[in-house]
Amino acid sequence: xxAETIVALKEARASRRAVVLATRLSDxxxxxxxxxxxxxxxxxxAAVVAAARRAMETGRSETVDIGGQKIFLNVYVPPARxxxxxxxxxxxxxxxxxxxxxxxVTVVDPRGAWATTNRFPGxxxxxxxxxxxxxxxxxxxxxxxxxxxxxxxxxxxxxxxALKSDAFYVGALGSRRTHARRKxxxxxxxxxxxxxxxxxxxxxxxxxxxxxxxxxVSILGQIIEVRARRLEALSAPKVAAA
Numbered sequence: 001x002x003a004e005t006i007v008a009l010k011e012a013r014a015s016r017r018a019v020v021l022a023t024r025l026s027d028x029x030x031x032x033x034x035x036x037x038x039x040x041x042x043x044x045x046a047a048v049v050a051a052a053r054r055a056m057e058t059g060r061s062e063t064v065d066i067g068g069q070k071i072f073l074n075v076y077v078p079p080a081r082x083x084x085x086x087x088x089x090x091x092x093x094x095x096x097x098x099x100x101x102x103x104x105v106t107v108v109d110p111r112g113a114w115a116t117t118n119r120f121p122g123x124x125x126x127x128x129x130x131x132x133x134x135x136x137x138x139x140x141x142x143x144x145x146x147x148x149x150x151x152x153x154x155x156x157x158x159x160x161x162a163l164k165s166d167a168f169y170v171g172a173l174g175s176r177r178t179h180a181r182r183k184x185x186x187x188x189x190x191x192x193x194x195x196x197x198x199x200x201x202x203x204x205x206x207x208x209x210x211x212x213x214x215x216x217v218s219i220l221g222q223i224i225e226v227r228a229r230r231l232e233a234l235s236a237p238k239v240a241a242a
Contacts, residue, residue, distance in 0.1 A: 003004035016078040025070040085158040086149035087114035093216035130158030139165035146171040158167040171203035
């Protein structure tokens with residue numbers, strides 16, 4: 001691996017940018033393939049670039065045969081991330097559960113009395129409005145967003161930003177009545193029916209959860225389910241139309 005390749009991979013990891021290192025096994029020729037560009041010895045090979053982007057979508061490294069040549073596709077994708085909007089009791093249960101499952105967890109809440117490291121030990125806490133925090137953090141395909149405050153002033157800007165992003169999961173706490181009112185407000189903000197349909201609300205699997213810990217379990221279970229179905233769909237073989 002070239003020195004400049006190592007540097008580029010480190011930069012991609014630091015910025016949570018997905019990239020695939022494609023290496024031809026016969027001569028070590030390589031290319032770095034990003035979602036929006038490719039560079040390196042094999043960058044001009046459209047088949048290699050297409051295969052690399054397919055591997056990026058599934059998140060699985062593999063060796064493929066392209067034109068009689070073995071190409072190893074080493075996938076570097078950001079670790080799964082969970083952003084919790086609202087430093088509430090449910091968040092206190094959800095954050096450590098998600099951390100145990102290797103999610104990179106961040107709690108976002110501008111209310112300093114709630115968003116403290118004492119209430120969320122070992123978790124990154126951001127004391128900003130969610131939409132402003134999202135602009136700095138960037139929401140990618142490995143990100144799940146859950147809003148828990150029950151306060152439209154806090155939840156709505158977060159949902160609006162999340163629905164316009166590539167986040168693979170967006171969930172919002174609240175009853176069906178609350179969710180209906182939420183839809184009206186977000187429609188006025190320019191969110192389309194299709195975008196709004198991405199919200200899992202009321203959030204979580206229907207397991208009869210009542211306590212903050214039970215609700216946290218239902219939310220995390222739904223996030224895992226959505227992520228698994230997405231990866232399954234991406235991994236499914238493409239069937240050409242007859």
